[in-house]
Amino acid sequence: MSDPSISTTLREQTLHLLASGKVASRAELVEALQVAPSTVTGLVRRLLEEGAILEEGVGRSTGGRRPRILRLRGAEGVVAVAELGAQHARVGLCTPDGRLLAAEEIAIEIAAGPGEVFDVVAEAFGRIRTTSAPGQAMLGIGVALPGPVDFPHGRLVGPARMPGWSGVDARVDLAERFNVPVVVDNDAKSAAIGEYVVRDRAGEEMIYVKAGTGIGGCLVSGGQIYRGGRGLSGDVTHVRVADSGERHCSCGSRGCLETVASGAALVRQLAEQGLKVARTRDVIAAVTDAEPTAVTLVRHAGGLLGVALSGLVNFLNPDAVVIGGALSSLDVYVAAARGMLYERCLPSMTQSLSIEASVAGPDAALVGLGHLVRAAADVRTA
Template sequence: MTIDEAPRDVLRGGPRELLRWVATGAAVSRADLSRLSGLSPSTVSQRVEALINQGLLEETGAGRSRGGRRPRQLAVPTGGAVVGAIDLGAHHARVGTLDLSGRVVQGRTLPVRIEDGPEQVLGALLAEVAALAAPSSASTASGVASPSTGSTTADGAAGALRGLGIGIPGPVQHATGRIVSPSRMPGWNGFDVAAFCAGRVDVPVIVDNDANLMALGAHRTAHSELDHAVYIKAGTGIGSGVISSGRLHRGAQGAAGDISHCRVVADPAPPCTCGNAGCLEAVASGAALVTALRDQGIPVSDLTGVIRLIDDGDRHATALARQAGRAIGEILAVVVNFFNPQVVAIGGRLADCEPLLASMRATLYERCLPLATQTLLIERVATGQDIGITGAAHLVIDHVVAAHS
């Protein structure tokens, strides 16, 4: 199954947004929703009724009066339908189920060897999703402990899987769900993830780039009121996701945000997996930091080791982190001048690395138009390891909720 177009009614009072307001606790009653959405009370009532009929919302008794009639409290049913989400990384994958409000119901992290190829890797992850979504998963599933919120509900299809969202650490043609020339995923080039998965699960499958999903997740959870935002994912690789006018911007080929092979000044310019030299990814990615440290004779096993060195104040590692921050800042400066977003947020495992963030900030302020940085927020992406699957779930839910109403 392939999805061409994002639904239109996600924003400004669409059923999806009402759902989200209730889910986040921003709204508890119909009156709250009316105030938040700007829709008339009658319209809200009508939509809420539809959502209740779909089982996406329920009334949970009366709330506290504020001087008048008590509100009839609304909530997203717990234990109801869920969507599955996979956030594939270079060495690990985060797999989870989320309820239709976008809250994580179950999540676990699995080790992954991306070089095993798509069939094997995706096969294992799909099995894991199936296990999580199965009614009694919380008790029977093996592996990492996960918080069980799985009180199966009374009414019918409890925990039914409604869709699956997958994030890939490489370029994805969103329209077709196909992977195109990934630089760090041997054996995956041209693989049609959506088709592969659609053959194994009986629900809509949506595939997108991992940075896009992080962007969507972060925007929905932290910046939903902002129109234009840029999110950088700095982990083993480097990617970015773009929100334009409140919507994920994918560009002509769905390749928007792929800044990993932009050239930055670096001396010497390290060679990149893409064949060129001096790419952002070859200077500032986690993989690049590992390589650079090893080249200096410092033995590090992986990115975790590098981050530990930086946290410990190791001189070489810190210098490299600063250089990486500057490099990201350089590219981001062009992006900020060009795109003029309200917020730039950095996520991924390198986002917690203080020296990197500091020099990125400094470079941005130095190189951007004052007008562009005047009110610009430069932040860390908040929600941690679940931000990717959160974004994936939102993408799927947008599709599912829109389709049903």
Template sequence: MVTSEPDRWDGGLPGQPGILELLASGRVSSRTDIARELGLAASTVSLRVQELIDAGLVVESGSGRSTGGRRPKVLRIDPDAGHVLAADLGGHHVRFARLDLLGNLQAVEEIAIDVADGPEVVLDQMSAQLTAMHEAAGGVLRGVAACLPGPVDAAAGCVDSPSRMPGWHRFPVRERLAERFGVPCVVDNDANLMALAEHRNLPGARHSLLVKAGAAIGCGLIIGGDIYRGGTGAAGDITHVRVAAAGDRACSCGNVGCLETIASGSALVRSLRENGHDVATTTDVVRAAMDGEPLATTTVRRAGRSLGETLSPVVNFVNPDAVFLAGLLSTVEPFVAAVRSQLYEGCHPLATRDLQIVQAGTGADAGVIGAGRLILTQVLAGTDTSVPVTSESLS
């Protein structure tokens, strides 16, 4: 069945991908492919494709294989037709990236910052750095994304009830960035975006989860290829699950006995210091464990076991294709081995039969890669037709 009119500027219909999304995914490479995939008339597709070519977003690059008639012109997104910017905010640093329209990293920078300075100060610093990164490249800015280290209401574009971000509760982060740059903007939780980055690097995966084990613990869920946030954006927040081993230890969330109090990097620092070890950061703990210091190794292994026990019911319930382990603690083999062994011990055999339990491969760039891919999904879907920002318009 061929429909007469598309609903979106790039040719997509409600609930369907648009032309740019299809080209980016590799599912189509010609006008004929697009017409078949979207169920549109060839004349409609030709008109929309020409608009994208005229806008500088799509280029023709050679001819494809003939199926009986003329050889079709191969279409592809022009990676030089603009870029998006991403920022991954941590407690004491921000990592910035510029990505082309295919999601490839073009530039990465990092600066020191203190999230406790509050959103006004931090966002001004972030905006200045993002502007400089855009102006260094020139061209057209298509979108901006921010990766935030707390519970995020993605629909509202703000952090909701963070335990370590004073002054950030319900501050309109996305609105502030959109006002500054005048392009589509998205914000999301760091673990969600890291999960998105890792998931899309695993061919064939449908569902996955990522655990970020650093100074704190975060978890992101990918269901059917998309971030699953739950009703209020709290999906995957295993850090505040009560565990018996934590007893009545006070947690930053205001409750007691949370996983964070015994399995996070901050908890390990506290535990080792109480036992006379001169450690100040999670990095110090990791270094000691890698050097084979007995108590540090035992403490890290115990944390991995607690994390694995908490993850087991999640894996049984979600039945993911993969579990990615990220963050500083995931670089310590005893920690990874403990998580893995607890999952195999605590889950149903069917849940672990084909399960991949692996260390995250995108490293320090996971947050900005995931953020870039999220904003590209919106940009390529054509859901916002705001005037793109050029270097001149920001000056």
């Protein structure tokens, strides 16, 4: 019987350490997890009972008895994952233990509706399986969507930038197409899970913000996503901010953060200034080329993001604020947000606060989806 005192977070950390090759014995787990040997004994016993790991052979002695080697069972099959954006999707394959095997970017138009978009994604899944995991069975699917998702049910709830998607039961649709377990979540929440896994900082309280065409976010507390009553938490994009010019937002309101600090807002603002931009990547290219107007507007946008986050930092007192998404690749955007947080937050809240760009990068959501599918579908490495 599983030990109820062993948390899901500790179990996930153990599997991640074994998958990464950072540890290979009980003694190394004790040191890496900073827990009592008795806790590691319980962990290993539980994972052996589940069939998730093997304990075999002997390792090199460091003065005492030679340790037994721990390893994950050999992976059979893959999990297909995809993060959808407004005009592109990132698709990939994960091993059953959550490691990303391959990833690529494809063009989509989210406004085309779920049927057409899922057709394109399904084709991409087939292609990447053929090239990167030939002969491997598909064990499950994870999809991240750029709108509010009623998790774990997978139903879209009033997505402002996804015409034709409101009320769509994406999980059921995909399950009928592929006949495998499916997880559907919000893109920012999926990315936050991936970021937390990659950062590998146990117990870190983190606010994660995904700044791309739109802006999403969430809180990771105790290794878990805070989802709220209906799973719709983290809608920072529609926080009202000063200096917004009271612009109309896609949600129907005025003055939302999205209207001044998102990729879509920057595309509109730069186009109004006469620059030839059509997508967020064009904004990034303009800033990389040091185009003065682009740099100025992006710096202002980053500062407004910092304004919106400052109240959350003062209220939640996180260890870290991590900015992901396409705009996180721009140092000027992240630096402006950081500067505004230091200016607006209490010194006691920023004294040990880490404010930085994502370390997981564009694959954060794919990594997070891999872990979500494993947890939801009980995909094992046997």
